[in-house]
Amino acid sequence: MTALAIRGGHLVDPAAGVDLPKDILLKDGRVAEIAAPGKLKSANGADVLDATGLTVAPGLVDIHVHLREPGHTHKETIATGTAAAAAGGFTAVAAMPNTLPVNDSPETTRWMQAPERGAVIRVFPIAAATRGSKGEAINDYAALKSAGAVAVTDDGLPILKDNIMREVLAAAARVGLSVIQHAEDTRLTQGAGGAASMNLGPVSFRLGLRGMPPEAESSLVERDIRLVTELRDTRAHLHVAHISTAAAVAAVRQARRNGLRVTCEVAPHHFLLTEEHVGLYNTNAKMNPPLRSAADRDAMIEAILDGVVDAIATDHAPHAVHEKEVEFENAPNGIIGLETALGLCLRWLHKEWKMPLGRVLSLLSAQPAALLGMKGRGTLTVGSFADAVVFDPKAEWTYNAREGKSKSRNTPFDGWTMQGKVRWTISEGRIANEKAS
Amino acid sequence: MNPTATPVRRQLHLPPVPASPFPYHPGSLLSVGDLSLDGVSHILTRATALENQDPLTRDHILSKRRVALLFYESSTRTRTSFELAAKGLGADTTLVSSLSSSIEKGESLKDTGLTLRALGAEAIILRHNASGAAWLLEAETRLPVLNAGDGMHEHPTQALLDLRTILAHLRPGTQTVNAETLAGVTVSIVGDILHSRVARSNMLLLPRLGARVLLCGPKELLPDLAAHAGPGIAIERDFEAALRQSQAIMMLRIQAERLAGLQLDLEEYKARYQLTGQRLAAHAPEAVVLHPGPIIRGLEVTAGVADGPQSVILEQVRNGVAIRMAVVERALLAETAKGGRA
Numbered sequence: 001m002t003a004l005a006i007r008g009g010h011l012v013d014p015a016a017g018v019d020l021p022k023d024i025l026l027k028d029g030r031v032a033e034i035a036a037p038g039k040l041k042s043a044n045g046a047d048v049l050d051a052t053g054l055t056v057a058p059g060l061v062d063i064h065v066h067l068r069e070p071g072h073t074h075k076e077t078i079a080t081g082t083a084a085a086a087a088g089g090f091t092a093v094a095a096m097p098n099t100l101p102v103n104d105s106p107e108t109t110r111w112m113q114a115p116e117r118g119a120v121i122r123v124f125p126i127a128a129a130t131r132g133s134k135g136e137a138i139n140d141y142a143a144l145k146s147a148g149a150v151a152v153t154d155d156g157l158p159i160l161k162d163n164i165m166r167e168v169l170a171a172a173a174r175v176g177l178s179v180i181q182h183a184e185d186t187r188l189t190q191g192a193g194g195a196a197s198m199n200l201g202p203v204s205f206r207l208g209l210r211g212m213p214p215e216a217e218s219s220l221v222e223r224d225i226r227l228v229t230e231l232r233d234t235r236a237h238l239h240v241a242h243i244s245t246a247a248a249v250a251a252v253r254q255a256r257r258n259g260l261r262v263t264c265e266v267a268p269h270h271f272l273l274t275e276e277h278v279g280l281y282n283t284n285a286k287m288n289p290p291l292r293s294a295a296d297r298d299a300m301i302e303a304i305l306d307g308v309v310d311a312i313a314t315d316h317a318p319h320a321v322h323e324k325e326v327e328f329e330n331a332p333n334g335i336i337g338l339e340t341a342l343g344l345c346l347r348w349l350h351k352e353w354k355m356p357l358g359r360v361l362s363l364l365s366a367q368p369a370a371l372l373g374m375k376g377r378g379t380l381t382v383g384s385f386a387d388a389v390v391f392d393p394k395a396e397w398t399y400n401a402r403e404g405k406s407k408s409r410n411t412p413f414d415g416w417t418m419q420g421k422v423r424w425t426i427s428e429g430r431i432a433n434e435k436a437s
Numbered sequence: 438m439n440p441t442a443t444p445v446r447r448q449l450h451l452p453p454v455p456a457s458p459f460p461y462h463p464g465s466l467l468s469v470g471d472l473s474l475d476g477v478s479h480i481l482t483r484a485t486a487l488e489n490q491d492p493l494t495r496d497h498i499l500s501k502r503r504v505a506l507l508f509y510e511s512s513t514r515t516r517t518s519f520e521l522a523a524k525g526l527g528a529d530t531t532l533v534s535s536l537s538s539s540i541e542k543g544e545s546l547k548d549t550g551l552t553l554r555a556l557g558a559e560a561i562i563l564r565h566n567a568s569g570a571a572w573l574l575e576a577e578t579r580l581p582v583l584n585a586g587d588g589m590h591e592h593p594t595q596a597l598l599d600l601r602t603i604l605a606h607l608r609p610g611t612q613t614v615n616a617e618t619l620a621g622v623t624v625s626i627v628g629d630i631l632h633s634r635v636a637r638s639n640m641l642l643l644p645r646l647g648a649r650v651l652l653c654g655p656k657e658l659l660p661d662l663a664a665h666a667g668p669g670i671a672i673e674r675d676f677e678a679a680l681r682q683s684q685a686i687m688m689l690r691i692q693a694e695r696l697a698g699l700q701l702d703l704e705e706y707k708a709r710y711q712l713t714g715q716r717l718a719a720h721a722p723e724a725v726v727l728h729p730g731p732i733i734r735g736l737e738v739t740a741g742v743a744d745g746p747q748s749v750i751l752e753q754v755r756n757g758v759a760i761r762m763a764v765v766e767r768a769l770l771a772e773t774a775k776g777g778r779a
Contacts, residue, residue, distance in 0.1 A: 202662050205631075205663055207568055207569065208588050209569075209589075272452050273452070274454075277454055279454070280459050280569065281568070322545075325545070325577065327546065327565070327568075328573075330567065348452070352449075352450055416452075
């Protein structure tokens, strides 16, 4: 494999505590050398990327994406989803198991990672916690882990039963896997009149839509924390997916104070938007968990700034245009997010709310990589994977969903101003995405 | 809590909520919120003028224009009055209902709307069981869309005809309205507020004319957060207390199966919220009684009240035709009024 030298850039590697001008040599898929500008020793013959004026950072890691393959390839494929990820600066994504069939087997887990899928960055499958994600029978976690699964979840659905969730946490702890919970007490969100389609509150009342109460999330997070407390000796790890309510964040904050292994992620839409953004039935503002109240949104920002949140994850959930062009209550949940995460985080967390760049990048790379045990990723030190993103941190640009690499364009951020333009995304030493400067 | 994080909340500059692009067409009536008070006055004035006009000259106003009625739910009053209104102005109408069309075969609302447009429909009157359906149809067809009831959300022509009825009794002779027109008037809306599009349109329209709206019903059918739906809205759970304050009482249909689903006892409900002759005489002897229909006699109102002297239920139905003539005319002439069609 040819070597690649990134010269003239400014390296920001929060995990290594580096924030300095550095040249970097990538060789055989790994970081071979890091040196002061112009001081690389073994760069002879290497291809050179001129990163003058640009920031070089560990490739971004998204631990919550739906690549839709196998089964829903009209929405996205592993090839198109990873192309979108690379365009957004990501070099690793963890793919949720709610595919068709549900990824509850080592075979599907391996199939998703096969070179034939055409992934341009690394895909880490997350396997189903229970057979068919039906919340009843527990899968063989040891076999799933050896096939490459990095966590288990029934995402899209909760693991509702107390005894099953306890067993899932204990069994996953035994093989060293994390349990990711989609915290939604569906008994509170799916009534006789049909499934609720937005946050419960004055806006849902005004729009005549059935609402999902915030307690549907927080009560399940609290239940799960009780279970982790009971299993304290097993080192069980609970990760709360797409947390969205103030009460659930408060529960996680308290659990952490009590020394429990409880982590959480927030999606950009939950720290930027509120239920008001549903507007007049914009189905591209419909997702699960739904956009919440302004107080909940503020609590997400607060939790990110004060460190309770461990990762920004997009919950990238592509749907075809025709699937979203329907009555609001009939539209599927979810929005795409891989191509806007960095731009929104830099525009709002960094520029507007003054979060240091290193901390923003850590939430998008080092912390999520560590959370799911992706060794050698989320950092750029000698010997780690040659996963990097090179971007112009100051450049502003306007997002046009139609020009995206994803197969779908269901996003509420179309036309938004983004900050931070990705120039190159490098996955294990290969250029996975390149944009003109 | 981290002391440095708390004050951040109030200082944050946040992404704004984008302005609504609706309505796309100036002739559309999706929500009562689409109408300025001048717009309401215009409709009331035109309703009276059209009602009084010689049917033979009225027939030329929309001569041979095409109006489609697209009904996903059964309807007697709304459908018939829209149809009579459009025909009264000379328009050709066609009815598409979910049970005798390609909707049964799974055609989407978007495709049905585009098909009607291709067939020459110049406006679509939509009744749909999903909240927000009228917005979807307008966005996809860009035709004038008249919302004839969308799910639990709105029913703007019902609110306009209710307003015409209330004005006729409480402010006789009024054609143009302003923010003071109904000052001092309290209107109670009673029953299943949560699932009612009639309630939502009325509670959003009447306070803009100065009225106070009291919502009355049990918690299961009237959540506390309804009081935050807009200004001038309050909740009064005691039916008789609400009656004593009201000059107009709007009773809503109660579906027995819905009460059962919410574990509400029918007899207990009637004991608390049924409008009986006795209650009316004791607590609101002067008030007018409205009901959007269909009435379930012996449930939300007694037969005696429905047929009694305070009832204006059939006047509402009559007013429906006049209001809908004005609204259909506005739908098809809105652009000409603004200086030529696009």
